[in-house]
Amino acid sequence: MAPPPSYAERVPDWPVEYETLSEADRGHDLPAxxxxxLAVAAFMLGRDDEVVPLRERAIHDYVADGRRADAVACGFWIGWHLMMRGDLAQAQGWTARLRRLADDDPRLEGMLAQQTAVARMWGGDxxxxxxxxxxxxxIAARGAETDVLVLALLGRGRCLQLLGRDDECMVVMDEAMTYVSAGRVQPQVAxxxxCAVIDMCMGHFDLARAQEWTRALTAWIDDHDGAVAYRGTCLVHRAEILQLRGAWTEAAERAVEACALLDIRPEPAVAAAHYRVGELARLRGRLDEAEAAYERASELGLEVQPGLALLRLAQGRPDAALAGLDRVLGESSDDPRARPLQLAARVEICLAAGAVGAAEDAAASLAMLSGPxxxxxxxxxxxxxxxxxxxxxxxxxxALPRLRRAWTLWRDVDAPYEAARARSLVARACDALGDTDAAVMEADAARAALDRLGAVGEPFGVAGTTVDGPLSPRELEVLRLVATGATNRAIAAELVLSEKTVARHVSNIFGKLALPNRAAATAYAFEHRLV
Incomplete structure (x- = not known):
């Protein structure tokens, strides 16, 4: 059996590779x-409709020359390509055809066993x-068939993940990635x-490794001049990592870029790209844009919870938010991230709706998913x-030690938005315990972090009343100074804040108390004996 094409020493300029081979094939006389x-170049350039016909021609030539093993190996890639496109029925048809071609050749049994396994795994078994x-x-290890071996390791790792054997899964994936890092597999496999190892790392909430592999994938994509394949999926992963790291503007740019690319050349990640656009729009208060993005992601087949539920909460529709979450929490999911994130969202929404008992139940369910x-x-x-x-x-x-630990953990995983939300709760806890100085400092730090991110809306747990009403400790200080007739500049000097921050506090006060102007705010302060 002939070895597969090697790209370890030279990564082609894919447009040039495609044009050169296509020109040589004008008379349909290109060797198998x-x-x-040429089929690999077509795949890398996103010309998916050309891949199967080119390989079918190669199979025909291999069979005519009596090279059945090479024909089966080429047919294996047709089956792989069809499965990647989601054409399972056609892929299974090719598996049956390959069995006839293989004629019980033990060298080829590893390929055939793998195709059967993929069908079973995707069938829910x-x-x-x-x-x-x-x-x-x-079988592939004995025959030194590296591409087949790596794909089999991927399938094994995915099965272990679906069976909840996460530690074993990552050991298998680490082994598979040694071949990829060494450049020993074809580009479509690499x-x-x-993409698979990044997805698994994210599924395990292993953000550091996900970021490491995302950087490696980005470098790999950049090395493959003109390549389209996997570029969109890479952008989706980058957008998610950037969002977690607080680089929301760049994250939004990468997500929009991914949508544009994947809408032209669909990959499974296309729905996730639109969901990421929705998440970033929601966080920045662009609720109509978020709604449209979630609708598109759902249309493409993605479960859009908990993002949609949190959007409904931002729209003032907590009942709709809880209904959506309750529905999805009653269903099963292959995504290991889904249930923890949905339960965390349910806690937030229940608390916003005043359903503390239901929030407690959701928090207990979430805690059961954790461990040492x-x-x-x-x-x-x-x-x-x-x-x-x-x-x-x-x-x-x-509450205070739990919230401080949450803030520390969020900071350690470099998730500034979540850290700021936790810190806002720390401020409320300090205020409830009578430590106004600490409450003001923690609240200001939290709000400053949220302002840097461009976050819109109240952070988790801030909505609702405290002992002094709906205002934060810093807002109360600002209101008291407004009631004395102080200007924003004077208040800024008094509290050692920027005028922009004071203006935001004043705007928040007007909004929370439904007050039209400073005179009404002054009257409110005197009526409630705040001055």
Missing amino acids: EDLER PAGALPDFERSVA GLLY EAPPFLCALVEHATGAVLLARGEARD
């Missing part, structure tokens, strides 16, 4: 091996698929593995939700 190279993937791994070896991101979710519930129950002293 070069037809396979990871336990049944796992032995077939393991058999494919063993791109798939990069849980990643810091998941631990932060649990501490944040638990602390928020304790605070809502009036148990500020018990």
Whole structure:
């Protein structure tokens, strides 16, 4: 069996590679091996409709020359390509055709076992698929068929993930990635593995490794001049990492770029690209834009919770928000991230709706998903939700250490938005305990962080009343000074703040208290004996 094309020493300029081979094939006389190279170039340039016909021609030539093993190997890539496109029926048809071509050749059994395993896994039977993937791994390893081996390892890792065996999954994926990092696999396999390992890392809330592999994928994409394949998916991963890191403007740019690219050349990540656009729009208060993006993601088949529920909350529709979350929490999901994030959102929405008991139940369910070896991101979710519930129950002293731990964990995983939200709750806990100085400093730090991000709306847990009404401690200070007739510049000097920050506080006061102007604010302050 001929070795597959090697790209380890030279990464082609894909447009040039495609044009050169296409020109040589004008008379339809390109050798089978070069037809396979042309098929790879077509795939990398997003010309998916050309891939199968080119490989079919190669198979015809291989069979005519009596090279059945090469024909089966080429047919394996047709099946792989069809499965990647979601054409499972056609892929299974090719599996049956390859079995006839293979004629019980033991060297080819690893490829055939793998295609059977993929069909089983995608059919919802990871336990049944796992032995077939393991058999494919063993056969491919003996035959030194690196591409088949790496794809079998990927399938094995995915089955282990679906079966909840996360530690074993990551060991398998680490092994697979050694071949990718060494440049020992074809580009269509390398791109798939990069995307898969990032997705698995995100599924385990392993943000550091996800960011590391996203950087590697970005560099890999940049090395492949003119390539379209995997570029959109790479942009989606980059957008999610950038959002978590607080680089919202760049994240939004990458998400929009991904939507534009993937709408032209669809990949499974196209729905996730639109969801990311919706998330970033919601966080920045662009609710109509968020609504449209979630609708598009849903149209493309993605579950849009908890983002849509949090949008409904921002729109003042907590009942609709809870209905959507309750529906999705009653269903199963293959995404390990889904349930923790949905439960955390349910805590937030229940607290905003005043349903403290329901929030407590959701926080308890979330805590059950954690454990001693849980990643810091998941631990932060649990501490944040638990602390928020304790605070809502009036148990500020018990809430404070949980909230401080949440803030520390969010800071450690470099998630500034979540850290600011936790810190706003720390401010409320300090205020409830009578430490006004600490409350003011924590609230100002939280709000400054949110302002830097461009966040719009109240952070988690700030909505609602405190002992002094709906205003934060700093807003109360500003209101008292407004009632003395002080200008924004004078208030800024008194409190050592910028005029912009004072103006925002005044605007918040007017909004929260439904006051039209400073005179009304002054009257409110005297009526409520704040001065």
